[in-house]
Amino acid sequence: MKFNPIRWNKFLVRRLITPWRCNSVAMTTQLPVYTVSNNCQDCYKCIRQCPVKAIRVEHSRAGIIEDLCISCGHCTVVCPAGAKRYRSDLQLVTSWIDAGEEVVLSVAPSIYAFIGGGQQEIIDHLWSLGFSRVSETAWGAVQTSKATAQWLENFVGNVAISTACPSVVSLVEKYYPQFIHSLAPVASPMLMHGAMLKRAFGADVKVVFAGPCIAKKLEASCGHGEIDATLTISELLQLPSVRPPDSHHVQGWYPGAADGSSRCYPLEGGMIGSIDFRNLTFQPAAFSGLQTCMKILDDLSLAPLSESVFLELLACEGGCFMGPGTPTAGSAIRRKRGIERKSDDVNLSIAHFDIPEVLPDRAGLPTGNITHCVYSETDVISALESVGKHTLSDELNCGGCGYDCCREFAIALLEGKAERTMCVSYMRRVAQDKASVLLEKMPYGVVIVDDKLRIVDANRNFATMLGAEIEEAFEARPGLESADLRKIIGFYKIFSSSISTGEEIVEHDIRQGDQYFHVSIVTILKYKLVCGIMQNMKDERTRREMATDRVQQVITQNMKVVQQIAFLLGENAAFTETMLNSVIDSHDAG
Ligand code: SF4
Ligand code: SF4
Ligand code: SF4
The missing domain is CATH 1.10.15 (3-methyladenine DNA Glycosylase II; Chain A, domain 3)
Known part of the structure; x- marks a missing residue:
């Protein structure tokens, strides 16, 4: 494709005055990443991971703010609860294959990081999945590099940015509008290749892209119908074989194995390696990882460079081969070497491909509706x-x-x-304050003890019922935190026994000196933390409550018998109940 300054000017005008809209063809233009709210465990890992903090927490559920999201998909990798997911075209692709449709696979070079073996084994495997044809996206990369070099020859400006990574394009569009004019108006290898395959096999053929990227799902849906469905490498590896890899019928790569250097696009610096910069005025520099890319763009915003640079920016650290659509297992070095080994093969030239006369522009991704507020x-x-x-x-x-x-x-x-x-x-702090208020308001002595019999917290009633010395200690250290229970009460063994057995102790009457306590021990954290609730049996209110409890127990017991008798004799039990309740009332009044 020859660079056409008039077309480029039109492109710029269109870009600057009208926010781009997606040209949806077969796929939905919704963001590829979504949240299954009910699964969210509000751990905030996705917020920590999200470079642009495109996440809103509402009612303890973390949802994505579409206008802010740049579809990098990194949150889907870290979410431990499976709440952050990406849209899948797996069923759609399977249904096309099952229906016998002509489905052509455009497979990204990252595949070499995950499927080992020679060219023939890889092609055998992909063919066995049921695709009619298999072609390398690297063919599209050859065109992308060529078109980018042509654009650089004429570009006026000292920062030019690659557009192979849709997440970076989205980042610039949404957060660095001052660099929008620096984005190369060139379609990514995926869109280029899709257009080339449609030219070769007709508009009705289904072109499926498979790669390591989640953002490509958005880019594909914003193109002009070059790509009909996208799979991640993880999804591709899930597709079942539908026919045996019979080498007599295998057709091989279409139109042959791609140029080795274009297979390096998934590696940081791979695109730069496929462009000849010797006659260009731009100095190439490659960076990967969104945080790094943002730092570079921040720095350039503050202090422009004196020389012209071409920035190859990739959202995923190390390059696409580490993208979020790849299996999590496997070492980075093995992946990288898998691709590098395949870059040594130099094969057919692009002349073997039937290139369309009009190649696609960079896809117009949704720009979002971002208002940047400044707070005082x-x-x-x-x-x-x-x-x-x-x-x-x-x-x-x-x-x-x-x-x-x-x-x-x-x-x-x-x-x-x-x-x-x-x-x-x-x-x-809120929990502590609440617990402290509750503890202080309780009419009983309460002490919380750990497995070393150290006091974690206690209320004033607990200190008061143990005498002046402990009360003084409480004044000096409210809550008696870290005090040794063994030095405070003689019956500490029921605490250690409750902790070691994990069993609760209900209403034990215990004597310490001339004091009598009514003690219950409940478990807070099994084998680790218990809470003792103590009542001083000499205390008037305790005695009344205990008496009331006991009378209530007698009433309840008797009521059962009376009801049975009343049932048998056909008499009304209400009279008996009234009589027994009056016993409680007269006791409370006394
Ligand atoms: S990482 Fe997953 S579980 Fe954690 S807050 Fe985000 S969506 Fe929820
Ligand atoms: S896809 Fe990327 S930008 Fe969007 S919410 Fe997830 S981490 Fe943030
Ligand atoms: S670096 Fe590659 S895999 Fe990662 S978002 Fe960009 S294009 Fe996709």
Whole structure:
């Protein structure tokens, strides 16, 4: 494809005045990543992983904010609960194969990181899955490199950015609009190859792309019908064989094995390696990983370079072969070497491919509707205070909420993306305060003890019922935290026995000196933490409550008998109940 300045100008005008819209053909243009809300365990790993914090937590469920998301798919890899998922075309592709449709596979070079063996074994395996033809996306990469080099020859500007990675394109479109004009107006290898395959086999043939990328699912749905369905490598590896790999019938790569250097596109610097920069004024530089890409773009925004650079930016660290659509097992070095080994084969030239006269442009990804708010220091401080952070030392910056620091979290609160309950230290304090209030309000002595018989917490009633010395200690150290229970009460063994057996102890009457206690021990954390509830039996209220309890037990027991008798005699039991209840009332009044 020859670079056409007029076409490029039109392209720029269109781009700058109209936000691009997706040209949906067969596929949905919804984001490829979604959340199964009920599975979410509010662990915030996806927030931590998301480079652009495109996640909103509502009612403790983390959902994706479509306008902010750049479809990198990285959250799907880290979500431990299977709540973050990506759209799958697996069933669609299977149904086409089962129906005997002509389905051509465009397979990305990352396949060499996952299927070993020689060319023939790989082609045998892919053919056995039921595809009519199998071709390497690397053929499209040859065209992408060629078109990018032609564009660079005429591009005026000192930063040019590759557009093979749709996630990076989306990042620039949504977050770095100052660099939109730097994006090469060139279709990715996937779209190029799709267009080439449609030219070769007709518009009605189904072209299925398989690669390591989730963002490609969005890009494909935003193209012009070059690609009919996309599979990740993980999905491709799940497809069952539908025919034996019979070498007599295997047709081989279409139109032959691709150029070795184009197979390096999935590696950081792979695209640069396939372009001859000797006659270009741009210095090539490759970076991978979204955090790194963002750092580069931030730096360039603050301080432009004096020379012209061509940036090959890839969202996935190391390159596409580490993309989110690949199996999680397997070492990075083995993957990389798998691809590098296949880059040594130099095969057919692009002349063997029937290239369409008009090649596709870069797909127009949804630009989103992003409003960047700036919050005043007063707003941020008041958000921090709403989670109990009143001084700098309260800002722990622990990352528990998924944000790097407390201030980022405070801004997320202001943006309505976060909930206060996400702050671990705030929730801990709230829980502690609640527990302390409950503990203090309880009319009994309460002590919580760990497996070393160290006191974790106790209330004032507990200290008071053990005498002046313990009460004094409580004044000095409220809650008696870390005090040794063995030095405080003589009957500590029922605590150690409850901890070691894991069994609860209900209403034991125990004597210590001239004191009598009514003690129950309940488990908080089996074998680790128990709570003792103690009543002083000499205490008037305790005695009344215990007497009432016992009378109530007598009433309940007698009621059963009376009801049976009343049933048998046909008499009304109400009279008996009234009489017995009056016993309780007269006892309470006394
Ligand atoms: S990673 Fe995100 S979506 Fe998955 S369980 Fe954790 S909070 Fe929920
Ligand atoms: S796909 Fe990427 S950008 Fe979108 S929510 Fe997940 S991690 Fe964030
Ligand atoms: S680096 Fe490759 S796999 Fe990762 S998002 Fe970009 S194109 Fe997809």
